[in-house]
Amino acid sequence: xxxxxxxxxxxxxxxxxxxxxxxxxxxxxxxxxxxxxxxxxxxxxxxxxxxxxxxxxxxxxxxxxxxxxxxxxxxxxxxxxxxxxxxxxxxxxxxxxxxxxxxxxxxxxxxxxxxxxxxxxxxxxxxxxxxxxxxxxxxxxxxxxxxxxxxxxxxxxxxxxxxxxxxxxxxxxxxxxxxxxxxxxxxxxxxxxxxxxxxxxxxxxxxxxxxxxxxxxxxxxxxxxxxxxxxxxxxxxxxxxxxxxxxxxxx
Amino acid sequence: xxxxxxxxxxxxxxxxxxxxxxxxxxxxxxxxxxxxxxxxxxxxxxxxxxxxxxxxxxxxxxxxxxxxxxxxxxxxxxxxxxxxxxxxxxxxxxxxxxxxxxxxxxxxxxxxxxxxxxxxxxxxxxxxxxxxxxxxxxxxxxxxxxxxxxxxxxxxxxxxxxxxxxxxxxxxxxxxxxxxxxxxxxxxxxxxxxxxxxxxxxxxxxxxxxxxxxxxxxxxxxxxxxxxxxxxxxxxxxxxxxxxxxxxxxxxxxxxxxxxxxxxxxxxxxxxxxxxxxxxxxxxxxxxxxxxxxxxxxxxxxxxxxxxxxxxxxxxxxxxxxxxxxxxxxxxxxxxxxxxxxxxxxxxxxxxxxxxxxxxxxxxxxxxxxxxxxxxxxxxxxxxxxxxxx
Ligand SMILES: Cc1cc2nc3c(=O)[nH]c(=O)nc-3n(C[C@H](O)[C@H](O)[C@H](O)COP(=O)(O)OP(=O)(O)OC[C@H]3O[C@@H](n4cnc5c(N)ncnc54)[C@H](O)[C@@H]3O)c2cc1C
Numbered sequence: 038x039x040x041x042x043x044x045x046x047x048x049x050x051x052x053x054x055x056x057x058x059x060x061x062x063x064x065x066x067x068x069x070x071x072x073x074x075x076x077x078x079x080x081x082x083x084x085x086x087x088x089x090x091x092x093x094x095x096x097x098x099x100x101x102x103x104x105x106x107x108x109x110x111x112x113x114x115x116x117x118x119x120x121x122x123x124x125x126x127x128x129x130x131x132x133x134x135x136x137x138x139x140x141x142x143x144x145x146x147x148x149x150x151x152x153x154x155x156x157x158x159x160x161x162x163x164x165x166x167x168x169x170x171x172x173x174x175x176x177x178x179x180x181x182x183x184x185x186x187x188x189x190x191x192x193x194x195x196x197x198x199x200x201x202x203x204x205x206x207x208x209x210x211x212x213x214x215x216x217x218x219x220x221x222x223x224x225x226x227x228x229x230x231x232x233x234x235x236x237x238x239x240x241x242x243x244x245x246x247x248x249x250x251x252x253x254x255x256x257x258x259x260x261x262x263x264x265x266x267x268x269x270x271x272x273x274x275x276x277x278x279x280x281x282x283x284x285x286x287x288x
Numbered sequence: 289x290x291x292x293x294x295x296x297x298x299x300x301x302x303x304x305x306x307x308x309x310x311x312x313x314x315x316x317x318x319x320x321x322x323x324x325x326x327x328x329x330x331x332x333x334x335x336x337x338x339x340x341x342x343x344x345x346x347x348x349x350x351x352x353x354x355x356x357x358x359x360x361x362x363x364x365x366x367x368x369x370x371x372x373x374x375x376x377x378x379x380x381x382x383x384x385x386x387x388x389x390x391x392x393x394x395x396x397x398x399x400x401x402x403x404x405x406x407x408x409x410x411x412x413x414x415x416x417x418x419x420x421x422x423x424x425x426x427x428x429x430x431x432x433x434x435x436x437x438x439x440x441x442x443x444x445x446x447x448x449x450x451x452x453x454x455x456x457x458x459x460x461x462x463x464x465x466x467x468x469x470x471x472x473x474x475x476x477x478x479x480x481x482x483x484x485x486x487x488x489x490x491x492x493x494x495x496x497x498x499x500x501x502x503x504x505x506x507x508x509x510x511x512x513x514x515x516x517x518x519x520x521x522x523x524x525x526x527x528x529x530x531x532x533x534x535x536x537x538x539x540x541x542x543x544x545x546x547x548x549x550x551x552x553x554x555x556x557x558x559x560x561x562x563x564x565x566x567x568x569x570x571x572x573x574x575x576x577x578x579x580x581x582x583x584x585x586x587x588x589x590x591x592x593x594x595x596x597x598x599x600x601x602x603x604x605x606x607x608x609x610x611x612x613x614x615x616x617x618x619x620x621x622x623x624x625x626x627x628x629x630x631x632x633x634x635x636x637x638x639x640x641x642x643x644x645x646x647x648x649x650x651x652x653x654x655x656x657x658x659x660x661x662x663x664x665x666x667x668x669x670x671x672x673x674x675x676x677x678x
Contacts, residue, residue: 220317
């Protein structure tokens with residue numbers, strides 16, 4: 038029993054990202070937050086706990102600063118906090134190995150995470166973790182409820198909603214639904230501050246976190262948006278049509 | 289774009305994690321709930337009831353008070369809460385200041401055990417709203433000469449008189465009212481629905497439009513004997529409440545100023561005149577630099593007096609200085625920001641004119657700017673100059 042919720046700390050979606058020397062300059066990022074889809078996973082994990090499915094174990098993998106997202110999770114109701122402390126950059130397989138070792142250690146039979154992280158957008162963690170744990174996986178859900186050992190999840194399909202039933206153990210990756218995220222309150226924040234964080238190293242989990250096979254070689258800013266063009270009067274119509282055809286390739 | 293509060297001297301690094309989390313919680317709430325709705329609230333002249341509920345749910349009311357369901361946060365955290373609320377609107381901060389510092393605090397400090405248990409838990413949750421009745425139509429800066437009287441009728445007290453300019457009055461479930469009993473100022477708790485008590489709203493404000501301001505009228509108002517605050521007599525009662533509220537205002541003003549600065553900076557960078565962003569002109573940069581300088585000084589003042597509140601080493605005159613300076617600074621910044629926005633500055637699309645109008649009230653309430661000058665003048669010279677009598 039129990040729900041493990043995986044939280045990744047990413048630059049806030051509203052933060053300005055600076056690049057220096059071909060890499061994202063972390064010191065330029067003024068605000069770090071829980072990746073938005075993970076917040077929906079957290080909300081649903083707490084809902085599941087409220088309906089009686091064991092405790093919520095929040096797990097994050099990242100440098101020291103990432104501990105903040107565990108405290109934030111505790112402030113809204115996470116019961117146990119696990120921080121896999123990693124300072125080097127890891128590839129997806131390494132992250133999945135670390136997370137699956139931590140999930141095993143937590144004893145949880147349900148895992149919830151975002152469908153993709155706001156920084157890498159790669160979407161590999163949930164399915165990769167399920168495969169390394171041998172759990173079932175349902176992706177892109179917006180809500181989960183449990184009846185005994187069977188979970189029913191709502192999935193946003195391309196043309197409507199899909200209800201999926203799946204037995205535990207399983208992994209759910211979350212999409213943004215219309216679930217309202219709860220706000221923390223002072224009481225929660227004060228309790229969160231007292232909650233211990235289990236800090237584990239890759240060694241503690243028996244995972245080799247050196248020599249990642251995939252590494253990012255460089256980052257660059259997206260090309261600057263060209264200024265808009267203005268056309269006045271009906272005499273400009275042929276020119277606009279021409280531009281739409283030749284430059285924008287839309288007609 | 290994300291709101292980046294001006295923090296030139298990195299006050300952030302001096303905060304505890306808990307203080308930062310509380311600040312961010314309130315900041316997010318203001319961003320989500322206040323900013324999109326504040327202009328409607330002002331236009332309608334209402335303090336939306338859902339704000340009361342949500343502020344209560346966040347658990348920030350009576351922030352520094354301990355026990356009886358109160359949060360028990362540091363004074364720095366209380367200051368940060370005020371700063372974030374007032375970055376939204378001074379009216380929202382006023383709601384919280386009055387509830388926490390002016391209504392909960394006197395019950396917490398001077399109330400009987402029964403009074404504390406009866407009122408404080410509900411007030412901390414926002415289920416019960418309080419107000420603070422000191423000012424009268426004829427006695428503002430000089431509350432010591434108040435007319436409102438209480439008489440001991442054996443089985444009950446009888447209150448007669450009127451209070452004016454009372455924040456939260458009409459929406460309050462209880463009023464902490466200061467009145468003279470046998471010539472001495474005492475605090476009384478009057479509940480909504482008490483015989484002979486009414487609280488009509490004052491209309492027509494050009495300032496603090498999203499805050500409820502009321503008269504309190506007592507016509508042979510009968511209240512039980514156990515509604516007197518047992519543990520304080522004289523002006524010390526209301527003044528000790530004001531110390532806490534003024535402290536909060538010194539932080540709140542920083543929030544309003546940060547909001548005006550942000551808007552001015554963004555506007556100056558995007559507004560092109562004479563072929564260049566106005567931010568590139570030296571006169572405009574001088575204004576922005578002046579704002580940065582004054583806000584930074586105000587922040588340091590607020591932070592330092594917060595630390596002194598937390599360790600108990602403060603004196604009231606230090607709070608007077610912080611309230612006076614920071615409100616004055618915020619008002620000047622609001623005006624300067626309005627100027628940088630040109631004509632756009634008068635529109636409700638930008639927060640500056642609203643802050644500017646609000647801050648005129650903030651300059652007057654909780655001791656007018658000049659009353660704080662007189663408090664400091666007395667401190668410096670040892671000579672009181674409030675009145676001509678010796
Ligand atoms: C929006 C709003 C909300 C308020 N909420 C509350 C509330 O919740 N509870 C409450 O009790 N009160 C409240 N007040 C009242 C507020 O505290 C008073 O307005 C304030 O104390 C000033 O009193 P006054 O308006 O009567 O001005 P006055 O005292 O008449 O002052 C007028 C002017 O004279 C100056 N002045 C007065 N005396 C001297 C002197 N000796 N020397 C030099 N200058 C002097 C003042 O500085 C001011 O410039 C509120 C006011 C406003 C505007």
